[in-house]
Amino acid sequence: MKRFIGICILITLIFTLSLCPTTVNAAQYPDTLRVGIYYGSAAVTAVDFKSSEGFSFGASSGKDYFPFRTVSNTNITVTKSPVCAYHVLYESYNNAEEMNSRIDALNSSGMSVFPAFYNSAYCVFGGNFSNQNDALWEAENSPVKGTPVAVSATALQIKDSSNGQVLFIMDIPSYGLAVYNANYHNPDALLTISGSASGTYRGGFECKSLSGDSLTLVNIVPVESYLYSVVCREMSPSWHVEALKVQAVCARNFALSRINYHKQNGFDVCRTVCCQAYSTTADQSKNVHTAVDETRGELLFYGSDLVQAVYSSSMGSTTESVEYVWGTPFPYLVSVDNSYEDTANINNGIWTKKLTKSRATEIMNSRGYNIGNVTDIIALEYSPNGRVIKLCVKGTNGEKIFERESCRTIFSEATYSQKYTVSAGGITTPPIVSVADSNGTKSLSLSSVAVLSGNNHPESVSGTVVATDGKATTTHRPTTSGGDPDTFVFSGEGWGHGVGMSQYGAKAMAEAGFGYQDILKHYYTGTNIQKAY
């Protein structure tokens, strides 16, 4: 502990002298992030939006928003357009302004028309039919003549949730359908969505039709607003504000190093711990806002490289060097002292978990490792910091060696970190045998005695022995105790991958009086903080 304090004071002095935040080129960092809300197997068929101030909607390129129209409706639903949906195309324009004034004029005259992005133009549409003849009749008999059109299979539509009235059609697959609060100029204006991630969010939403009948939903949110939600999901909002600032800088670095990380689904970062936990505006304490606002634009660099500021919950007495977890060494992700962390008194800091042989077999089979029934799990090699870096799983049909992070993830239900020991449940004890010498008779473990062979050489014996005194024979078998022989016991410390910042370590350092810059520089060796915007 003393040595660690000494190091920190030294680091504090060095960086106090050399590190006033300097400014880097802000243009290289996006203002907004695209955060995946519903996607992949969790994509949805419809999303309901609520806004007491009304909505603005239009097209989204992912980077830019092209507003089409603002409405006062307070409840809308976005879905795929039904297959064989027909509408009437009345007119098309080169800009939203002309389109909107024509829509206003026609609606005032008693018609019911709405905007559409169709054939790369700002269009005035009307009607909503399931067969072409009805659309044709409407097109020929309405006060303004139009043309019946069928939208494509990837078209999306907005309807008023209460009366089903169509409000917008988006039929250009290279753009997403964007939904914002009517005050879309305020990027922090709020919208409420339905579904498993329901609640209120800052920024806007992009709906995309990427596969089948489902919708991918992406939150387009300013980076700093995104951080309000991440900081209070990744740390308790009640923690010391300096710890929350550490989390804010790490989360900003992490997010900006993951632009396009989920590009196959059309966004940067997802809302789960795959990237960083993110959700609604709930639970954002005053300290969380302070932590984000007072570190606004601050990023951690190693030289001119943006630091990949990975972190995890707790790590025990030392953090881990990245090469023992993900293979490639990074000069700023090396093992450092973590003795401020009160590992013994935090959730899942010290843990013991059990795994039966049959469950281990199930896991191996489900991952495609067909080694038969698991018979043993052996930690073959440890890093200098005590984390398992080579794990052998033996089975009745072979064995499989796991290395580095997979030593934690293969049996993740029994291993919260890589820092553990594993033993086969049940300790095998050799039988106790009676041994007579000139001093009398003693009871000794078979492992500590030898027998004389035919040529008078002492030889050790093991397993089951049969003894005789010339009158009767006695069988002595090894006994198994201390647990179920069909169960492996994992005992370890820390929760997570163990590289970079320990969240509980940062909490303890903040409570001990360290500032967020000192804490960051402690966990990310040789780095410096610069203000990007």
Ligand SMILES: [Zn+2]
């Ligand atoms: Zn992710």
